Amino acid sequence: MRSRLYGGWLLHVYTAIVFAFIFAPLLTIAVFSFNADRFPSLPWAGFSLIWYQAVFADPTIARGLLNSLMVAGATAVIATLLGFGAAYVDYRYRFFGKGVYTALMTVPPTIPVVILGLAMLTFEGRIGITGTLSGIVAGHVVLCMPFALALIRLRLADLDPNLEAASWNLGATRWTTVRDAIIPFCFPAVVAALFLTAAISFDEYMIAWFVSGLNETLPVRLLAMLQGQVSPRINAVGTMVFAVSIALVVVAQLLIGRRLRLRAAGGGR
Amino acid sequence: MAPVMLELHGLQKSFGNSVAVADVSFAISKGEFIALMGPSGCGKTTTLRMIAGLDKPTAGEIRLWGRRLNEDEPWQREAPLVWQNYALFPFLSVRKNVEFGLKQRSVPAAARKKKADEWLARLGITELAERGVDQLSGGQRQRVALARALVLEPEMLLLDEPLSALDPHLRVRMQAELVRLHRELKITFVYVTHHQSEAFAMADRVVIMNEGRIQQIGAPQEIFRRPLNRQVAEFIGGNNIFRGTIVETKDNLVKVGTAFGDVWATRTLDLAIGEQALIIVAADRVELADSTTGQGNEVSARVATLEFVGATVTVFLETEDGSELQVQRPLHEMEGGQLRVGRSFVARWPAEHGFLLAA
Numbered sequence: 168m169r170s171r172l173y174g175g176w177l178l179h180v181y182t183a184i185v186f187a188f189i190f191a192p193l194l195t196i197a198v199f200s201f202n203a204d205r206f207p208s209l210p211w212a213g214f215s216l217i218w219y220q221a222v223f224a225d226p227t228i229a230r231g232l233l234n235s236l237m238v239a240g241a242t243a244v245i246a247t248l249l250g251f252g253a254a255y256v257d258y259r260y261r262f263f264g265k266g267v268y269t270a271l272m273t274v275p276p277t278i279p280v281v282i283l284g285l286a287m288l289t290f291e292g293r294i295g296i297t298g299t300l301s302g303i304v305a306g307h308v309v310l311c312m313p314f315a316l317a318l319i320r321l322r323l324a325d326l327d328p329n330l331e332a333a334s335w336n337l338g339a340t341r342w343t344t345v346r347d348a349i350i351p352f353c354f355p356a357v358v359a360a361l362f363l364t365a366a367i368s369f370d371e372y373m374i375a376w377f378v379s380g381l382n383e384t385l386p387v388r389l390l391a392m393l394q395g396q397v398s399p400r401i402n403a404v405g406t407m408v409f410a411v412s413i414a415l416v417v418v419a420q421l422l423i424g425r426r427l428r429l430r431a432a433g434g435g436r
Numbered sequence: 437m438a439p440v441m442l443e444l445h446g447l448q449k450s451f452g453n454s455v456a457v458a459d460v461s462f463a464i465s466k467g468e469f470i471a472l473m474g475p476s477g478c479g480k481t482t483t484l485r486m487i488a489g490l491d492k493p494t495a496g497e498i499r500l501w502g503r504r505l506n507e508d509e510p511w512q513r514e515a516p517l518v519w520q521n522y523a524l525f526p527f528l529s530v531r532k533n534v535e536f537g538l539k540q541r542s543v544p545a546a547a548r549k550k551k552a553d554e555w556l557a558r559l560g561i562t563e564l565a566e567r568g569v570d571q572l573s574g575g576q577r578q579r580v581a582l583a584r585a586l587v588l589e590p591e592m593l594l595l596d597e598p599l600s601a602l603d604p605h606l607r608v609r610m611q612a613e614l615v616r617l618h619r620e621l622k623i624t625f626v627y628v629t630h631h632q633s634e635a636f637a638m639a640d641r642v643v644i645m646n647e648g649r650i651q652q653i654g655a656p657q658e659i660f661r662r663p664l665n666r667q668v669a670e671f672i673g674g675n676n677i678f679r680g681t682i683v684e685t686k687d688n689l690v691k692v693g694t695a696f697g698d699v700w701a702t703r704t705l706d707l708a709i710g711e712q713a714l715i716i717v718a719a720d721r722v723e724l725a726d727s728t729t730g731q732g733n734e735v736s737a738r739v740a741t742l743e744f745v746g747a748t749v750t751v752f753l754e755t756e757d758g759s760e761l762q763v764q765r766p767l768h769e770m771e772g773g774q775l776r777v778g779r780s781f782v783a784r785w786p787a788e789h790g791f792l793l794a795a
Binding site for chain 2: 332333
C-alpha cells in the first residue's frame with residue numbers, strides 16, 4: 168500500500184515534468200505574445216494586444232489564415248469522405264489483394280513529409296495545380312485520409328455484422344443501408360475524423376511549403392516571417408495557430424472518448 | 437389444408453469446403469407455424485437466412501407463391517427476421533427502430549409514427565418509445581425486435597432462436613405471446629430453435645435437421661411418438677433405445693434379443709431373423725410395478741437417479757446387466773415414499789409401445 172502510494176506520487180511528478188517539458192515553450196510564446204515590449208525578455212513590460220493588432224493589420228497574415236482555413240475545411244471533408252469509403256470497403260468486402268490495399272491506404276503518414284512534399288510538387292507540377300489551394304488540398308488529403316480511415320475503421324470494428332443484414336432485411340437497399348444504418352452508427356467517428364484531419368491540415372507546413380507557391384498558408388507565412396525578422400507578431404500568430412489546432416484535437420478527442428465511455432458502460436453504442 | 441406458400445426444392449449451401457445445408461426440401465402452408473429444429477451446425481439457421489435472402493443458395497430453388505425467389509435481393513423480400521441477438525439499431529430510439537422498415541417503404545412520417553405506436557402498444561412497450569436501445573432489458577429488446585418486424589405487416593415472419601437469450605421464466609411468457617400473435621395475425625411463422633420444448637410447444641409442424649439434411653417432418657406429437665431414426669429419437673429425448681437382434685417374428689410382432697433379455701415389439705420394419713435392430717420405447721409408456729405379472733415386456737431394474745421436473749418425474753433405472761432405462765411418470769403416481777434410489781422395480785410395457793428402427 169505504501170509503495171503504491173509512493174509510486175503514484177512519483178508518477179504524478181514524472182507526468183508533471185513531461186507536461187512542463189512539452190508545454191513550457193508553447194506557454195512562453197503565448198505569454199510573450201501579450202508582452203508590450205518588442206523583445207521576448209524578462210522583466211515583462213506589461214500586458215498588451217498590440218502584436219495581435221499588428222497581426223490583424225498585416226494582409227499577408229490575414230490571407231494566410233484564410234487560406235489555411237479553406238484548405239483545412241476542404242481537406243477535412245474530402246479526407247473524411249475518402250476515409251469512410253476506404254474503411255467501409257475494408258469492413259464490408261473480402262477480395263484478392265486486400266492486405267496490399269489496406270497497407271497502401273495507411274502508408275502516407277509514414278513517408279517523411281519532405282519526400283511527400285517534394286513528390287507532390289513534382290507530380291502537381293506535371294498536372295499543373297502547383298501554387299493553387301487545390302494543390303495544397305490534394306497534398307493534405309493524401310496525408311490526412313489515413314487518420315480518418317483509422318478512426319472510422321475502429322468504429323466499424325464494433326458494428327454488429329447482423330445490423331447491416333437487419334437493415335437489408337427490413338427493406339433498405341445497399342445504399343440506403345449505408346445512409347440509414349452505417350453512417351449514423353459511425354457518426355461520432357466521422358465527426359472526430361473531420362476535426363482531426365482539419366487540425367492536421369491546419370498546421371501542416373512541409374507539403375504546403377512545397378506546393379503553395381504564392382498562396383501561402385498560415386504556417387508557411389509564419390516561417391517566412393521568421394526568416395525575415397524576429398517580431399513578437401510571430402508569437403501572436405503562433406498562439407492563434409496553436410489555439411485553433413488544440414481546439415480541433417480536443418473536440419476530436421471528446422467525441423472519441425464519449426464513444427469509449429459508452430462502450431465501457433456496456434451500452435455498446 | 438391451407439395453400440402452399442413457400443417451397444424449398446433441393447436447397448444446398450456450402451461455405452468454401454464446408455457444407456452447411458446438403459439437401460433441404462419442404463413446403464410451408466399459409467399461416468403455418470413451422471419450427472426448424474436441430475443441434476447447432478445442422479443448417480437450420482442457414483436455411484432461414486436463405487429464405488431471407490441473406491445467404492445465396494449454392495443449388496436448389498426457393499419459391500414463394502410459385503415464383504422463384506433465388507435472385508431477389510434481401511430488401512426485395514417481405515420476410516422480416518427476428519434475430520437471436522435482436523440486432524436493434526443502437527443509434528435509434530425504440531420508436532425509430534420500429535419505424536425503420538416503414539421509412540424504407542417511404543411511409544410519411546406521421547403515418548409511420550402512428551403505426552409504430554400501435555405496435556408498441558400491442559406488444560405492451562408504449563412507455564419505452566423514447567428510450568435508447570441500450571437502456572432495455574433482454575425481454576424488452578425482444579419485444580422491440582418483434583414490433584420492428586411485425587409493423588411491416590408481412591405474410592411471413594422469420595425467427596432465429598429469438599428466445600435463447602432470455603431467462604427461462606421470460607422464455608415461457610414470450611412463448612405464449614408468440615403463439616397468441618401467430619393466432620391473431622394468421623401469418624406464417626418460420627421458427628429456428630435448438631430447444632425441443634419451444635418447437636414442440638408452439639409449432640404446427642416441426643422439421644428436424646441434422647448435418648444439413650432433414651431427418652423428419654411432422655406434427656410435434658407424431659415426431660415424438662414415431663421418430664424415424666435413431667438421431668431423431670436421441671435428439672428429442674424421452675425415449676429408451678435398445679439394441680438387439682431379431683430372434684422371432686409372429687404376425688405384426690417381433691421378438692428381439694437384447695442385453696437384458698428378449699422383448700416383444702411392433703414389427704414396424706421388415707427385418708429378417710438374425711438382423712440387428714433398435715427398439716424405441718417412449719419413457720412415459722413404461723410402468724413401474726412391484727412384481728411381475730407375466731404379461732408384456734418385463735425387466736427388473738434398480739433406481740439409479742431421479743429427476744423431478746414439475747409434475748413429472750423421470751426415473752433412471754439400471755438393469756442387472758448394466759443397461760439403462762428411463763421411465764417418466766406423473767409425480768402423484770410416485771408419491772407415497774416407495775420411490776427412492778436403490779429400490780428395485782419391475783419395468784413393464786406392452787409390445788405395441790415398442791417399435792423397430794434400423795440399427
